[in-house]
Amino acid sequence: MIRSILTVSSGTLASRLLGFGRDALTAALLGAGPVADAFLMAFQFINVIRRMLSEGALNVALVPAWMRLREVSGLAAASAFAGNVLATVSATLIALAAVAGVAMPLLVGMLAPGFVGRESLQFAVTDARLMLPYLAFAGPATVIMSLLNARHRFAIAAFSPLLFNVALILAAALLLWLQRDSQFAALAMAATVGVAGLLQLAVLALLTRRDDLASPLRISFGPGMRDFARKAVPGMIANSGPQLLIVAGAIVASMSPSAVSWLYFANRLIELPLGMVGVAIGTVLVPEMSRALSKDDRTAAVHAESRGIELAAALALPATLGLIVLSEPIVRVLFEHGAFTAADTHATALALGCLALGLPAHILIKALSPAFFARGDTMTPLLATLKGLAVTIVSAVALGWMIGVCGVAVAMALGAWSSAASLARSMAGGFGFSIDTEARRRLPRIALAALVMGGVLWLAVRLLAPMSGAHGLLQAATLVILIAAGATIYGLLLLTFRVIDRNAIQTALARSRSGDLRA
Numbered sequence: 001m002i003r004s005i006l007t008v009s010s011g012t013l014a015s016r017l018l019g020f021g022r023d024a025l026t027a028a029l030l031g032a033g034p035v036a037d038a039f040l041m042a043f044q045f046i047n048v049i050r051r052m053l054s055e056g057a058l059n060v061a062l063v064p065a066w067m068r069l070r071e072v073s074g075l076a077a078a079s080a081f082a083g084n085v086l087a088t089v090s091a092t093l094i095a096l097a098a099v100a101g102v103a104m105p106l107l108v109g110m111l112a113p114g115f116v117g118r119e120s121l122q123f124a125v126t127d128a129r130l131m132l133p134y135l136a137f138a139g140p141a142t143v144i145m146s147l148l149n150a151r152h153r154f155a156i157a158a159f160s161p162l163l164f165n166v167a168l169i170l171a172a173a174l175l176l177w178l179q180r181d182s183q184f185a186a187l188a189m190a191a192t193v194g195v196a197g198l199l200q201l202a203v204l205a206l207l208t209r210r211d212d213l214a215s216p217l218r219i220s221f222g223p224g225m226r227d228f229a230r231k232a233v234p235g236m237i238a239n240s241g242p243q244l245l246i247v248a249g250a251i252v253a254s255m256s257p258s259a260v261s262w263l264y265f266a267n268r269l270i271e272l273p274l275g276m277v278g279v280a281i282g283t284v285l286v287p288e289m290s291r292a293l294s295k296d297d298r299t300a301a302v303h304a305e306s307r308g309i310e311l312a313a314a315l316a317l318p319a320t321l322g323l324i325v326l327s328e329p330i331v332r333v334l335f336e337h338g339a340f341t342a343a344d345t346h347a348t349a350l351a352l353g354c355l356a357l358g359l360p361a362h363i364l365i366k367a368l369s370p371a372f373f374a375r376g377d378t379m380t381p382l383l384a385t386l387k388g389l390a391v392t393i394v395s396a397v398a399l400g401w402m403i404g405v406c407g408v409a410v411a412m413a414l415g416a417w418s419s420a421a422s423l424a425r426s427m428a429g430g431f432g433f434s435i436d437t438e439a440r441r442r443l444p445r446i447a448l449a450a451l452v453m454g455g456v457l458w459l460a461v462r463l464l465a466p467m468s469g470a471h472g473l474l475q476a477a478t479l480v481i482l483i484a485a486g487a488t489i490y491g492l493l494l495l496t497f498r499v500i501d502r503n504a505i506q507t508a509l510a511r512s513r514s515g516d517l518r519a
Contacts, residue, residue: 016272019165021165022165024334025169026040027335029186031182031339031340031341031344032340032344033339034120034123036258037258038186041108041112041250042108042127043190044246045107045131045247046132048244049135049138050135063146063150064376066150083214084220085228087217089139089143101129104125108125111250113251126187128190130191130193133198134194137200140201141160144204144213145204156204156207163203164196166196167199182339234382238378241385242267242270242416245412245416252411253405256400256404259405259408263351263409265335266331266355270323270352270355270358273320292304302436305370305371306439312363313360314494317447318454318487320357320359321457325454326479327349328345328349329478331345331352333475333476350409351408351409358414365416365419365423368423372423372426372427380430384419387418388415388422392411392415399411452493456485457486460485464478
């Protein structure tokens with residue numbers, strides 16, 4: 001399982017790093033004004049649907065159903081079921097994209113009430129309509145990736161999303177070189193989103209053309225598909241909690257100029273550790289938990305859950321402290337270029353520090369949810385997500401009025417912790433929340449190592465504060481050194497506290513099935 005998680009994490013890390021490049025270019029092109037607010041609101045609308053389908057969301061519904069059908073009725077029946085899902089999801093998304101295109105002014109008005117009566121409303125409507133074709137390609141691409149995950153072929157599914165960011169980076173770089181105005185740049189970038197979706201689907205289809213993943217293709221709304229949808233839709237919504245929280249925050253933030261942009265860029269930095277750990281854990285734990293439960297092997301299930309929670313804590317805690325301590329240097333180096341000003345950096349860094357408080361909760365949700373999904377229970381995670389959304393919206397209205405964009409960010413963190421607490425209570429009251437003795441030994445030591453690392457970074461940032469006005473390359477080099485030093489200190493502390501053992505890691509990697517890394 002460790003090797004599988006590393007495969008998914010590596011692909012997600014590469015995609016997130018390219019995403020930073022994309023966002024840095026977008027910030028330089030559009031800045032943080034009305035055009036940027038409109039483009040980023042439209043992009044978030046499309047991105048939420050993309051995340052509902054991709055990055056493990058559809059995976060948590062399709063993989064257990066496919067595996068159960070293969071065990072009971074054989075591979076041919078599972079392949080036919082996958083063909084029904086592929087065709088039906090594709091047709092449904094094409095229809096939804098057409099309806100959304102017509103209703104887009106109403107949708108944008110609901111998602112960004114602060115845009116009503118401002119020029120940002122029409123900008124956002126036009127941008128969103130240009131992005132809609134992406135949805136027609138995202139559906140089949142995600143089904144193919146989920147089927148590859150079900151067969152433990154994680155590499156293609158993990159690395160294919162890179163194509164989305166590559167296409168947008170090339171478009172943004174060209175627009176910067178041509179020095180086009182922000183309105184034209186936003187329209188061109190919006191149109192490129194659909195092209196990027198087509199590119200990803202084409203590559204996936206080419207690489208899997210000889211595999212009998214889903215056949216025959218047939219649109220079906222019969223009992224079997226309706227039963228799958230009843231489980232899949234709640235699961236997709238539940239697994240998209242972080243994206244739904246940022247949309248909830250943006251609804252309130254749209255009342256203030258530039259606040260949508262500040263929240264968006266801050267949240268993009270949260271998504272790096274969330275993607276590396278949360279998505280990887282969710283993608284790999286669902287098949288592992290499904291296999292253990294199908295064999296009624298409670299020991300294997302507890303082992304999988306314990307390792308997932310350990311990995312979540314080991315990466316979430318230092319990432320949280322690092323983002324809080326290094327918030328301003330990170331935002332300055334990545335985004336303060338072109339139209340993105342020093343004032344935008346300060347506001348985005350404040351939002352980032354507040355959002356980071358909710359990162360451990362987001363990753364904990366990703367570690368706990370597979371225990372429900374593997375049992376076919378998608379309603380409990382859905383209810384936990386909806387509770388978090390309600391907490392976010394109510395808190396954002398109150399805190400946003402008092403302390404602005406930071407209040408909205410704090411509200412989003414509160415919503416994440418509300419969802420995590422609700423999920424943990426449901427697990428304890430349902431089938432029991434249990435971790436093995438190794439996890440109980442390691443978790444306190446992980447927390448202590450993270451706190452020590454955070455304290456060292458805080459002191460280093462205070463000592464290097466006079467360098468904040470230095471040349472951009474020097475600032476970037478200093479930031480890289482700080483991050484590397486923090487990671488090194490944290491790793492050494494984990495070794496010192498005997499949380500990790502070099503020989504044990506090498507043995508675990510050697511014992512992992514080679515099929516985990518098949519292309």
